[in-house]
Amino acid sequence: MTRHFLRDDDLTPDEQNAVLELAAEMKADRFAYRPLEGPRSVAVFFDKVSLRTRLSFEAGIAELGGQPMIVDTHATHFGRGESLSDAGRVVSRYVAAMVFRTTGDERLTELASDVNVPVINALTDGFHPCQLLADLLTIRERLGAPQGKKLAYVGDAANNMAHSYLLAGATAGMHVRVAGPSGFDPAATVVSRAAEIAAWTGGSVEVLRDPFEAADGVDVIATDTWTSMGQETDGRDRLTPFWPYQVNGKLLGVAAENAIVLHCLPAHRGEEITDEVMDGPHSAVFDQAENRLHAQKALLAWLLAVNKA
Ligand code: CP
Numbered sequence: 001m002t003r004h005f006l007r008d009d010d011l012t013p014d015e016q017n018a019v020l021e022l023a024a025e026m027k028a029d030r031f032a033y034r035p036l037e038g039p040r041s042v043a044v045f046f047d048k049v050s051l052r053t054r055l056s057f058e059a060g061i062a063e064l065g066g067q068p069m070i071v072d073t074h075a076t077h078f079g080r081g082e083s084l085s086d087a088g089r090v091v092s093r094y095v096a097a098m099v100f101r102t103t104g105d106e107r108l109t110e111l112a113s114d115v116n117v118p119v120i121n122a123l124t125d126g127f128h129p130c131q132l133l134a135d136l137l138t139i140r141e142r143l144g145a146p147q148g149k150k151l152a153y154v155g156d157a158a159n160n161m162a163h164s165y166l167l168a169g170a171t172a173g174m175h176v177r178v179a180g181p182s183g184f185d186p187a188a189t190v191v192s193r194a195a196e197i198a199a200w201t202g203g204s205v206e207v208l209r210d211p212f213e214a215a216d217g218v219d220v221i222a223t224d225t226w227t228s229m230g231q232e233t234d235g236r237d238r239l240t241p242f243w244p245y246q247v248n249g250k251l252l253g254v255a256a257e258n259a260i261v262l263h264c265l266p267a268h269r270g271e272e273i274t275d276e277v278m279d280g281p282h283s284a285v286f287d288q289a290e291n292r293l294h295a296q297k298a299l300l301a302w303l304l305a306v307n308k309a
């Protein structure tokens with residue numbers, strides 16, 4: 001069975017830790033690891049736009065000695081009837097791995113359904129697991145081992161980032177609280193899966209309504225846009241219910257004294273996060289963005305190794 005990374009819980013706690021250790025090693029000696037030497041190719045498909053994911057994969061694959069193939073799927077047959085399963089079978093004959101940013105998670109699982117090279121989720125409507133590896137690497141650097149640390153994610157608790165904080169945070173043994181307005185709660189299946197994982201790792205998960213209750217005493221405050229890609233025209237009011245969830249000086253004031261603030265970016269300054277917090281001493285957002293590169297390089301190297309073993 002080919003090992004893929006389609007959701008955060010595709011890595012066990014030990015495996016997640018191994019990828020993060022490798023990421024830290026790779027960051028410390030950035031050009032020393034060449035598992036894609038050849039070069040072997042990695043295809044990176046985008047159904048949605050990107051800055052960080054696209055460029056960090058492109059640079060990372062090149063740094064690993066490989067050849068990145070960045071594909072805007074609108075220029076392919078993806079949208080005009082070729083099955084994603086057939087496309088995956090074809091492309092897997094050219095490349096060492098595939099990376100896919102798309103809408104529904106079922107598109108990702110279809111691409112991965114019949115291939116013998118690893119497939120990586122570069123963001124779906126449901127999850128953003130590569131981002132969480134970068135976030136956990138940032139937490140390790142700033143605060144030490146994530147296990148036992150408290151994290152509050154406030155804002156759109158129904159989106160991909162909320163789901164990934166629940167799963168990846170629980171896998172890391174963190175105490176994860178998510179808080180968003182009514183109507184923007186995480187999927188019950190994800191919450192129950194995260195609670196199951198937290199029961200093995202010593203972490204915990206809580207879904208709250210009050211952002212101040214969520215942020216009280218935490219080591220990490222995280223947020224994300226109130227309007228994810230694809231939601232721009234869904235007709236929902238995405239400002240009024242979210243204002244109480246803005247990450248500003250007042251909310252940060254109830255967190256732990258040395259708390260860090262994370263945002264996967266792009267940020268909508270003045271909406272989900274203020275300039276004061278984003279540019280302030282607690283912000284780790286630019287290290288977090290850099291860490292996409294190191295975490296994804298480690299993930300690729302790890303997946304290539306486990307699939308060869
Ligand atoms: N954080 C993140 O995934 O950014 P991009 O949408 O720019 O890739």
Ligand code: NVA
Nearest residue numbers: 159224228229264265
């Ligand atoms: N929740 C956001 C994350 C962007 C990196 C989105 O899906 O657009």
